[in-house]
Structures are given as C-alpha cells and as structure tokens.
Amino acid sequence: MPELVVVGAGGFGREVLDVVDAIGPDSWQVVGVVDDGPTEKNLELLARRDVAYLGTLESLLAQRDAGSVTASHYVVGIGSPAVRRAVAERLDAAGLQPATLVHPTVTTGFDVTVGPGSVVCAGVRLTTNIRLGRHVHLNLNTTVGHDTVIGDYVSANPLASISGDCVLEDEVLVGVAGVVLNGLTVGRGSVVGGSACVVKDVPPGVVVKGIPAR
Incomplete structure (x- = not known):
C-alpha cells in the first residue's frame, strides 16, 4: 500500500484526510501531515484522529533524505492555488508523486x-x-x-x-x-x-x- 503525506493541517487538509478515510483503508497509508505553521487547535484536531504531525516542509524533505520518512506520495490540502503550486513543485523536485x-x-x-x-x-x-x-x-x-x-x-x-x-x-x-x-x-x-x-x-x-x- 503506498504511503501518503498530506500537506496542510488546516480545515481543507483535514477534509482531505476524510476523503482518504472514505476511499478505504486498503488504498493509502497516511504517514502524517506537514505544515509550516499549524495552530495549536489544528495540532489538537490531528491528534484526536491519531494522525502524526511531521513538522515543516523543510523537515519532511530532510527526513526523506535521512531515510526516516519513506512516503512515496503526497497531496496538498492548501486552498490557495499559488501556494499549492509552490509546494507541489518542491515535492515533485524531491521525487514524491502526487496522489x-x-x-x-x-x-x-x-x-x-x-x-x-x-x-x-x-x-x-x-x-x-x-x-x-x-x-x-x-x-x-x-x-x-x-x-x-x-x-x-x-x-x-x-x-x-x-x-x-x-x-x-x-x-x-x-x-x-x-x-x-x-x-x-x-x-x-x-x-x-x-x-x-x-x-x-x-x-x-x-x-x-x-x-x-x-
């Protein structure tokens, strides 16, 4: 089963997790969520659904380089189109595949x-x-x-x-x-x-x- 990282701990990022849940447990393994500036409330809501916070985008890339995170796929749960493009281009360049x-x-x-x-x-x-x-x-x-x-x-x-x-x-x-x-x-x-x-x-x-x- 492919491993998936969700970028964005805000409302839409967590709605993305709902979509993954609805698709079913045999399709994706969610490794965790990445966010450069999550609020305490967002972190609390992630913890309530037992989803790990992996840190910032930079820390995710560092963890991949070190081999501690091996996720092959990502999805960007950020509403702003321009920000979504910037994040996706960085993750594409790092070798992750968009889900x-x-x-x-x-x-x-x-x-x-x-x-x-x-x-x-x-x-x-x-x-x-x-x-x-x-x-x-x-x-x-x-x-x-x-x-x-x-x-x-x-x-x-x-x-x-x-x-x-x-x-x-x-x-x-x-x-x-x-x-x-x-x-x-x-x-x-x-x-x-x-x-x-x-x-x-x-x-x-x-x-x-x-x-x-x-």
Whole structure:
C-alpha cells in the first residue's frame, strides 16, 4: 500500500484526510501531515484522529533524505492555488508523486479525466467529456458541466457550479456557491467571489463578485 503525506493541517487538509478515510483503508497509508505553521487547535484536531504531525516542509524533505520518512506520495490540502503550486513543485523536485483522491460518492459521466494531485470531495458531480488539470480542488457538492476544461491548481469551493463548455484557466478560485454560466472562460489567477454569477468572460488576474459578477 503506498504511503501518503498530506500537506496542510488546516480545515481543507483535514477534509482531505476524510476523503482518504472514505476511499478505504486498503488504498493509502497516511504517514502524517506537514505544515509550516499549524495552530495549536489544528495540532489538537490531528491528534484526536491519531494522525502524526511531521513538522515543516523543510523537515519532511530532510527526513526523506535521512531515510526516516519513506512516503512515496503526497497531496496538498492548501486552498490557495499559488501556494499549492509552490509546494507541489518542491515535492515533485524531491521525487514524491502526487496522489489523486476522489471520494466514492462522486459521480462521473463518460470521458472524464482527473489530473494528478487533484482532490474531488464528497457529492461532486462531473458530467461528460470533462478535463481536470493537476492539483485541482473540487470541494463538497461542486458541479461541473459537459465539455468543460479546468486548468492546473484550480479551486472550486463548496456548492460552486461550473456550467458546460467552460474554461477555467490555471490558478482560478471559485468561491462558495459561485456560478460560471455556459461557454465562458475565467482567466488565469482570477477569483470568482462567493455566490457570484459570472455572465461574461473574466480576464486574467482579477476579482469579480456579485450578480452579475463584475
């Protein structure tokens, strides 16, 4: 059974542990959690579920070099797309492999591709002919419509609704209950605010909010 390190002791990192638990004990062995600045509360919550805190990212890499941690795979449970990319690139360079975690309640249609390092949480609905890039986070009850392409390091927060024929470029973040209407593109690094409704293409590197989103 492959050994897995989760990066991030915060809320989403612990939700990643829930996804691993739901997948089942025969799929992954969680070695522990890495975090550069965990709160006392987060450490307490990890201890309650009997998951080891392995220290900082630097200490993990040092432990791997020394042979005291032998985990082959990792997943980044950090919400920020830019931070997630930076962490993943360091771990890739160190020789770890990104794990792909899909909760068993997720439904998928025909020809759906989920990229390495991605986390797809409970209740997500993926219809047909969909592409998810590397290290994508689809939070609880997100829906993604037909023929949509989602780039690398994209985050969709709970109840986000991405319609058909959309393109979400790299490092996009869609807030809680955010909506992207059919056939639209959200440019790289842009943020769609919580409960916003995108009715026209969004350029790169901007924040849009409201109904309609602007």
